[in-house]
Amino acid sequence: xxxxxxxxxxxxxxxxxxxxxxxxxxxxxxxxxxxxxxxxxxxxxxxxxxxxxxxxxxxxxxxxxxxxxxxxxxxxxxxxxxxxxxxxxxxxxxxxxxxxxxxxxxxxxxxxxxxxxxxxxxxxxxxxxxxxxxxxxxxxxxxxxxxxxxxxxxxxxxxxxxxxxxxxxxxxxxxxxxxxxxxxxxxxxxxxxxxxxxxxxxxxxxxxxxxxxxxxxxxxxxxxxxxxxxxxxxxxxxxxxxxxxxxxxxxxxxxxxxxxxxxxxxxxxxxxxxxxxxxxxxxxxxxxxxxxxxxxxxxxxxxxxxxxxxxxxxxxxxxxxxxxxxxxxxxxxxxxxxxxxxxxxxxxxxxxxxxxxxxxxxxxxxxxxxxxxxxxxxxx
Ligand code: UD1
Numbered sequence: 001x002x003x004x005x006x007x008x009x010x011x012x013x014x015x016x017x018x019x020x021x022x023x024x025x026x027x028x029x030x031x032x033x034x035x036x037x038x039x040x041x042x043x044x045x046x047x048x049x050x051x052x053x054x055x056x057x058x059x060x061x062x063x064x065x066x067x068x069x070x071x072x073x074x075x076x077x078x079x080x081x082x083x084x085x086x087x088x089x090x091x092x093x094x095x096x097x098x099x100x101x102x103x104x105x106x107x108x109x110x111x112x113x114x115x116x117x118x119x120x121x122x123x124x125x126x127x128x129x130x131x132x133x134x135x136x137x138x139x140x141x142x143x144x145x146x147x148x149x150x151x152x153x154x155x156x157x158x159x160x161x162x163x164x165x166x167x168x169x170x171x172x173x174x175x176x177x178x179x180x181x182x183x184x185x186x187x188x189x190x191x192x193x194x195x196x197x198x199x200x201x202x203x204x205x206x207x208x209x210x211x212x213x214x215x216x217x218x219x220x221x222x223x224x225x226x227x228x229x230x231x232x233x234x235x236x237x238x239x240x241x242x243x244x245x246x247x248x249x250x251x252x253x254x255x256x257x258x259x260x261x262x263x264x265x266x267x268x269x270x271x272x273x274x275x276x277x278x279x280x281x282x283x284x285x286x287x288x289x290x291x292x293x294x295x296x297x298x299x300x301x302x303x304x305x306x307x308x309x310x311x312x313x314x315x316x317x318x319x320x321x322x323x324x325x326x327x328x329x330x331x332x333x334x335x336x337x338x339x340x341x342x343x344x345x346x347x348x349x350x351x352x353x354x355x356x357x358x359x360x361x362x363x364x365x366x367x368x369x370x371x372x373x374x375x376x377x378x379x380x
Contacts, residue, residue: 012043012104130161179363187366332358
């Protein structure tokens, strides 16, 4: 009988969990072939950024928890590397899967690339490979470039990823254009979202509110930019209330955003925006339910641009660069930078029914994880 192959999936922060969940489900269908261990680095440790997602996504508790926590980039990356090296030396996996572009991703990729097995280094698969913003001031961009260059198997979410990787001289044989496992989660858990009571809890009605999420260092770690965002939210609230005076803006506040708002003494100004409801970060079920029933979302998150495209909710992205091309060329996403005028123009288009309706990209079909596990079956 063939030996079962051991796969370790590494997750660390909020956006990783919904990318992992459908792969875990798919691997469970092939228990005879694979043993799957989940390692949580502990990059995110708050209940609202971590455990709540395991609950909402019915994920098993992580088999191994590294407890890395926060720190500077070097501290956080180094701590994860040290802990993860012990894990792979002990567990001797046949393959490690890393997700997205966070510090946990690059840290574990570096560890794998320096562990030597008889036939070479420990094989690494990267889920969400090939995305590039071409902005090297973003920590995520460095994490993506390094992780992709170290991966044996590249699972790509959208066609531009293939182009980006080819331009970096990466071998086409390593690339698999499989689609987006985050959207697999959205499709798989669809019935669960209806059970959420979040609208009631926040006193909202369908289509009488907008959502906003802001946490990128470039936006919140810089006082000038943070001020511009407050001004954008303020004008947005006023413009929206011209169309419907009851319109609310819901802002789940990320810990980084809260910390910086306090540091810059901007919290009062932020909370002073009329009809703004600030809440703690939301779990998966509540957040998606809120997104589904909203008028639009204003964000700097990567994942939300994809989720909004799939749900056909208009998405105004407060960034100057983008990596998820399909969400802009096909989907409901528009890049606005921190330009208030652009945001208000788009908002007006949305209210007048003139905003683009968006098409769902072909690979957002709920089958990415199945494709991934099929590749793994052949590769291992
Ligand atoms: C990280 C990712 C980012 C991702 C985001 C999702 C990197 C470089 N960035 O950014 O790509 O979009 O997660 O949320 O990996 N903190 C808490 N509780 C926690 C975790 C963090 O209070 O559970 C606070 C800490 O004070 C920390 C700050 O938030 O200093 C930032 O956390 P960190 O993990 O460094 O990066 P994020 O901004 O969350």
